[in-house]
Amino acid sequence: MKTIDDLIAEGHVAGKRVFVRADLNVPLDGERITDDGRIRAAVPTITKLAEAGAKVIVASHLGRPKGEPDPKFSLAPVAARLGELLGADRQVAFAADTVGDSARTTVEKLGDGQVALLENLRFNAGETSKDDTERGAFADRLAALADIYVGDGFGAVHRKHASVYDLPARLPHAAGGLIATEVGVLKKLTEDVARPYAVVLGGSKVSDKLGVIDHLLEKADRILVGGGMLFTFLKAQGYEVGASLLQEDQIPVVKEYLERAKAKGVEFVLPVDVIGDTAFPDLKTKAPASPVTAAVDAIPADVLGLDIGPESRKLFAAKLADAATVFWNGPMGVFEHPDFAEGTRAVAQALIDSPAFTVVGGGDSAAAVRILGFDENAFGHISTGGGASLEYLEGKTLPGLAALEG
Numbered sequence: 001m002k003t004i005d006d007l008i009a010e011g012h013v014a015g016k017r018v019f020v021r022a023d024l025n026v027p028l029d030g031e032r033i034t035d036d037g038r039i040r041a042a043v044p045t046i047t048k049l050a051e052a053g054a055k056v057i058v059a060s061h062l063g064r065p066k067g068e069p070d071p072k073f074s075l076a077p078v079a080a081r082l083g084e085l086l087g088a089d090r091q092v093a094f095a096a097d098t099v100g101d102s103a104r105t106t107v108e109k110l111g112d113g114q115v116a117l118l119e120n121l122r123f124n125a126g127e128t129s130k131d132d133t134e135r136g137a138f139a140d141r142l143a144a145l146a147d148i149y150v151g152d153g154f155g156a157v158h159r160k161h162a163s164v165y166d167l168p169a170r171l172p173h174a175a176g177g178l179i180a181t182e183v184g185v186l187k188k189l190t191e192d193v194a195r196p197y198a199v200v201l202g203g204s205k206v207s208d209k210l211g212v213i214d215h216l217l218e219k220a221d222r223i224l225v226g227g228g229m230l231f232t233f234l235k236a237q238g239y240e241v242g243a244s245l246l247q248e249d250q251i252p253v254v255k256e257y258l259e260r261a262k263a264k265g266v267e268f269v270l271p272v273d274v275i276g277d278t279a280f281p282d283l284k285t286k287a288p289a290s291p292v293t294a295a296v297d298a299i300p301a302d303v304l305g306l307d308i309g310p311e312s313r314k315l316f317a318a319k320l321a322d323a324a325t326v327f328w329n330g331p332m333g334v335f336e337h338p339d340f341a342e343g344t345r346a347v348a349q350a351l352i353d354s355p356a357f358t359v360v361g362g363g364d365s366a367a368a369v370r371i372l373g374f375d376e377n378a379f380g381h382i383s384t385g386g387g388a389s390l391e392y393l394e395g396k397t398l399p400g401l402a403a404l405e406g
């Protein structure tokens, strides 16, 4: 895989329009960025290219808008923060669209060493389309803006999207520094992993992430399950889960996982209690909720589970204490609200206390660690990719990496 260092050494960058596909999908509270980790992670590559004299065109998705402009998902706040992080002598010009007049004129006005950010790629249906022709047509329009493509959005390399997969096929391309670093660390977990190897899974993208367990059953010694995913496991074991997040159609799959784990000697660690409420908490006002703690065999019918409970926190900490390697993706609960953050806090603390090599992966997981006040240097590696790192560990071909190799 060619890197930006190769491009710069070969003299291909100065005066060129370089399209940097970053993952600036940061958590927002209205227009306030609650964690800027992914923006900070994008800065070294952007700075290096700008210092080498490129006209840098940065592009990203944010959230999951429906293929048309939606102000809730505008990258405008990200442009402002990126400008602050790049420093006083490097302003960020923000284009109000992705491939329209604003993008074209913004790029035309860029001088060498200057930086622009395009509006959310997913405001265009072609970006995420499953139809190759529709995606290709959008990639053609993106390609017209640039001379060179740099893939640096590690968090999105598992998506077969126009800017990730189709665009690099249309331009000379290279990997940015973030992708090189992420792949370097995660590779270690696919090779000689120190054992016991424990994996902690949580979060809300349940259908995206359940499949990874199929692979983990061949690799991990222990799998701890929290977050939205845990309720499908509880249901598969015959418990009632009230109004909690449930992937009904995945119950047979989960049952098979539980049986296979037993046969292989892989330990599944499931919560013994949960904290829930009769309504989803208000994440904007953070108004006090009415949390109830229930054993997993006594979750009331009107309660939705929003965190693992106090006994589970102790159990999870004990199961992580003697691990030699830990990979963690997905918060244990709705950590954005203080009444449901303790499970996530306990897992973060357990990772810090453990002598293991620890990797935390995922936009919200990494954000949770920082928002809850932990020192990110206390972990072995904090990856900007959640789904991406899981799929990398699964050994899958990731479209955004394959495209850079070609």
Ligand SMILES: Nc1ncnc2c1ncn2[C@@H]1O[C@H](COP(=O)(O)OP(=O)(O)OP(=O)(O)O)[C@@H](O)[C@H]1O
Residues within 6 Å of the ligand: 155, 202, 203, 204, 205, 206, 226, 227, 228, 229, 245, 305, 306, 307, 329, 330, 331, 332, 333, 334, 335, 336, 361, 362, 363, 364, 365, 366, 384, 385, 386, 387, 388
């Ligand atoms: N029990 C639960 N019910 C509903 N949502 C939950 C629950 N537990 C955790 N969550 C939510 O999961 C979200 C994070 O999940 P997600 O799968 O996106 O993780 P991630 O680390 O961001 O990974 P990725 O980078 O792949 O997005 C948080 O916003 C959190 O509130």
Ligand SMILES: O=C(O)[C@H](O)COP(=O)(O)O
Residues within 6 Å of the ligand: 023, 025, 063, 064, 155, 156, 159, 363, 385, 386, 387, 388
């Ligand atoms: O947060 C993430 O995992 C990445 O930014 C990818 O986002 P997506 O799951 O909406 O494709």
